[in-house]
Amino acid sequence: MAVPREPPSGAGTARDTTMTEQSYFTLLHLWIAAAILLFPVLLRVTVPYGRHASRTWGPVMGNRRGWFLMESVAVIAFSWFLLAGPGPRTAVTWVVAGAFLLHYLNRTVVFPLQMRPRRNLPVLVVLFGMGFNVVNGYLNGHWLGAMAPPRGPEWFGDWRFLTGAALFAGGMALNVASDRKLLRLRRAGNSHTIPRGGLFELVSSPNLLGEMVEWCGWALMGWSPAAASFALWTVVNLVPRALDHHRWYHRRFPDYPPERKAVIPWLL
Ligand SMILES: NC(=O)c1ccc[n+]([C@@H]2O[C@H](COP(=O)([O-])OP(=O)(O)OC[C@H]3O[C@@H](n4cnc5c(N)ncnc54)[C@H](OP(=O)(O)O)[C@@H]3O)[C@@H](O)[C@H]2O)c1
Structure with missing residues (x-):
């Protein structure tokens, strides 16, 4: 699904752009392979948070703070790479990005505030969540901010x-x-x-x-x-x-x- 693009003026050569796209797609393929490999592992492991909370995965932190930390990384990474890209950003870009951010506004702020305080979340789960959100935020933010084919209002129909x-x-x-x-x-x-x-x-x-x-x-x-x-x-x-x-x-x-x-x- 590579979309050849002209580099923006003063932003490097066409060869640089192609290299960056190659690295992007290499990461994306590795990311998909990692998900497929992880599936049988997760079928065997109960991750100890929420109703399964325990201290079997080492140090823990407060659940509200943990969810906020973990999920705010998604908002930051996604927005950063969306805005850092050369565009073009159309109304379609903002609607698709807005849907992503709406979910994460709930998950970062509203959802943790509804939880009972003084419940624990393993620090390791927070770190895994942050790592996931950095990569996922990069892949999706960069796609929308730099690689997506320009879509006009006809896409809404x-x-x-x-x-x-x-x-x-x-x-x-x-x-x-x-x-x-x-x-x-x-x-x-x-x-x-x-x-x-x-x-x-x-x-x-x-x-x-x-x-x-x-x-x-x-x-x-x-x-x-x-x-x-x-x-x-x-x-x-x-x-x-x-x-x-x-x-x-x-x-x-x-x-x-x-x-x-x-x-x-x-x-x-
Ligand atoms: N995108 C992703 O990869 C991903 C991964 C994980 C979770 N999530 C999302 O995060 C949200 C939470 O998921 P989760 O699996 O962590 O939730 P969960 O464990 O099912 O429930 C969250 C909390 O609700 C309370 N609860 C659950 N079942 C209950 C029952 N039968 N009676 C009374 N209270 C109950 C528990 O509170 P107490 O702890 O106080 O007992 C529990 O910690 C979901 O919206 C999920 O989609 C997304």
């Missing part, structure tokens, strides 16, 4: 944009509403309970389903290999986590509804 935007909005609404429901259950001072209502009747983790739908939608509306790699990474991270959550419910609640699936209604 393209089926890829329309379908992707609808999936993004629906996925984000499901993710935010389901996270809020779980965190409310907990903040009310209750112990863990079986969540009821809406998509919780069909799957254990509608929040994770929503996030996967959201980034698949974003990949469609932006139609780029970088966004597709982000969607892949999201699935690789969240399918194993949803299976962990599902097993956790079954261990904890003998009366857990047997027909409920882990993350994909009627299937998985």
Whole structure:
């Protein structure tokens, strides 16, 4: 999907630009390979945060501060590389970038503030999250700021944009509403309970389903290999986590509804 571009005046030769593009695509291919290799590992490892929190991964920090630190890196890296690129940046660029930043505004500020304070997050998880966000922020910010083919307003009528935007909005609404429901259950001072209502009747983790739908939608509306790699990474991270959550419910609640699936209604 390389898009040959003329270098901006005074910004180096065409050969430099080609070299940079080659390095970009090498990194992107390695990044996709890493996601594929990580998947079987994550199927075997329960990452100890959230409801699985423990101290088995070494030092811990406060969950609110940890989530803020980890996710603010996504906002900074993505915005930096988006703005550092030579463009062109069209209305399509800003809408696609705005959707990314809207998600991360929630994840960086709103979501941590809804959590119960004084819960722990392993420092190692925060460091892994920061590393992921630097690479993902670079790949997607640089694509939008430097490599994307210029798209005019006609893109807003393209089926890829329309379908992707609808999936993004629906996925984000499901993710935010389901996270809020779980965190409310907990903040009310209750112990863990079986969540009821809406998509919780069909799957254990509608929040994770929503996030996967959201980034698949974003990949469609932006139609780029970088966004597709982000969607892949999201699935690789969240399918194993949803299976962990599902097993956790079954261990904890003998009366857990047997027909409920882990993350994909009627299937998985
Ligand atoms: N894009 C990615 O790669 C990625 C990776 C991971 C997470 N995420 C997102 O981060 C968000 C959180 O995911 P998560 O897996 O960390 O969430 P989670 O563990 O399912 O839930 C978060 C918190 O909600 C409370 N909770 C969960 N289930 C509960 C229940 N049955 N009853 C009462 N309280 C309950 C727990 O609070 P307490 O800790 O106080 O018990 C838990 O720590 C999701 O939106 C997810 O999509 C994204």
